[in-house]
Amino acid sequence: MKNIRSGITFGIIGGMLTFLFGGWSVAIIGSLMGVGLGMGISGKLERKEPLKIILAVLPTALVAAVILVLLSLYQNNFVQHAIGKRPAADKIVLYGNLIGFFGTILFTTLLAALHGLPEKQEQKWRMVLLTLLVIAFPFVDKLTALRWTAQIIFALIFVILGLGLNIVVGYAGLLDLGYAAFFAIGAYTTGILSSPQHGIFMNFWLVIWIAAAMAAIWGFMLGAPTLPLRGDYLAIVTLGFGEIVPVLFKNLIDVTIKEPFTCWILPGLLKLFGAQTTMACITLMEHEDLTAGEKGISPIGRPYLPFIGEFKSSDPIPWYFLIIAIIILSVFIIRRLRDSRLGRSWMAIREDELAAAQMGIDPVKTKLAAFAMGATFSGFAGAFYAAYIAGIFPSVFDFSASIIILCVVILGGIGNINGVIVGGLVIMTADRLFLPALKDFLASLLTHTVLPSISDPVVQLAVKDNANPILYRFLLFGLTLVIMMAVRPEGLIPNAQVRAELHPDETPAIEVETPTSKKAKKG
């Protein structure tokens, strides 16, 4: 019964989403919904033969699919009229809904049926299936002309940022409110090293590593002064860094660095003894318009690959696969780090710094490593972002960016890699896809329904201007955070440890597999 209820919920949410996007969207929404529904309910099922599971979840899948298609048809026949748009072509409606219907059923039953396999196999096949979906997505998106890929890429950038911040906040327990600073450092490094504005034009594949290294170095340097601080005090200092860095980039316009010995010390000494100085002053660096202030750096060099050529802004597919590759690399590295000695010391420091020191863990090194490693990944993200947008502006990296990244981590589940990935996708697709679509939808709906009946032009304008959900995005972020903290403080996909702490009565002792415990068990 509970499953049927989730089926209904999923169906309604999916159907409502077709209201916003229309056309082919029902096909993609149906398939994605099926994946979500299948994975969501499979956890609650008993492990039995796959066929029996399919029979058990079939009603749920059917309910979700029917609701989705009904709502989608309603959208096409009535809602489109209401918002003054023509219904989609019959062919699109027919095939879109058919694919949506069977996609929902297929993916729901398939993912639920995987639960019938032993756990290791289930995870393996689930990964295979998700990988196929990830690969297929941009091509399906291109075929159906929905143009979601370009926006999904932004979500994926925030996934990397979330993964990096998760090291600092989730693993080492150091609350960093200025994480966007490292994002900015990565992006500006890329901008300065590969923009025609400066005459330096380095290859993107080199620059991305330099950007990551720069971010790591600055993570190290900005981490150092915070070492004696804990808790709230640390958060306040990082907040300061988060404010300083974008301001610095905004004002780092004309830069001259002179060699101090020949420019000031020697002439000063000579003057002291009354000698005339005609010595040449050595200028180490002189640069006009280094970051170009508010105007930002643009254009920025793009990656180039044989066979594919230079990545273009008109074709998001190569970018999509590039960022997916960066994410896979990051997840791989972060997993290894988490299970390493260093990962253990992060967790020990998070739990109890004094006890950790007694175990022989150097708190200074451990914390600096967390800051540096966390910053590295935002360096990757920054380099990719700069190249993808082909321009960088200081306002992108302000405090709100840090908060959004923190939201990604909190919403997904502090300390959990999968959680952070889901968190990033949810928050950024909501921000980039859902809200703009909702804005268009509301605007056309109002133009055709409410607005003509308002006689006062002032009121009419006020309604029109304020019915824009993008204006309220921070309100929505805030609300999401408040609701999450009240209802599910451990995040969407929680870390086992955090969940155990927040709901000690609900969860039985969870077995946390660690490399050594595995070995110990075998032996």
Next chain:
Amino acid sequence: MLELKDVHTYYGNIHALKGISLKVNDGEIVTLIGSNGAGKSTTLRTIQGLNKPRSGSIVLDGVELHKLPAHEIATLGVAQSPEGRMIFPRMTVMENLEMGAYVRKDLTSFKDDIEHVFSLFPRLKERITQKGGTLSGGEQQMLAMGRALMAKPKILLLDEPSMGLAPLLVELIFDIIKKLNEEGTTILLVEQNALMALSIAHRGYVLQTGEIILSDSAKNLKNDEMVQKSYLGVE
């Protein structure tokens, strides 16, 4: 093996240790007894490097500990089962024990050591996947001791191992301390339960307001009139 010479430690302006000198020889159990606030725990914290002495020296096998930070002292073979236990609450029992072995370079005998800890504290084996924070007080004490043992320390510092435990458990813990010593671990034991401590220790020091007022063999201390009156409750 471990020698403190005229150690002075301060908390801000509070003069907590006023020139402590003591010595622990290889293979001994040495106990520090004294009332609340006498400076027993501070002495252990100072040895461990959690508090830095303002003057004096602490030497372990020729290495000057007072010049080193806490984590380096740990790598030299000083392990503490701290007061209040300080286990890692969100890590499992197994992970806590693994953290104990963090300082060791050589992990070939890791499995045997874990088994050894479990043979001393069978209770921990039953709780192997449970979070440290969900253990009972006695179990946490066992975990703190087990974790300290996992470091294979040269010297084990035990801070109030009997605190807050039921009488039966106290006896068990003291039996284990004795057993550990017989296996060759040098132990510096801080206890309020002076009677228990003196019954297993070889030598003892009596602390009062940051100073050592008496030091002798455990047997003599047990028979000392002043000790009996002040710490053993004998009228």
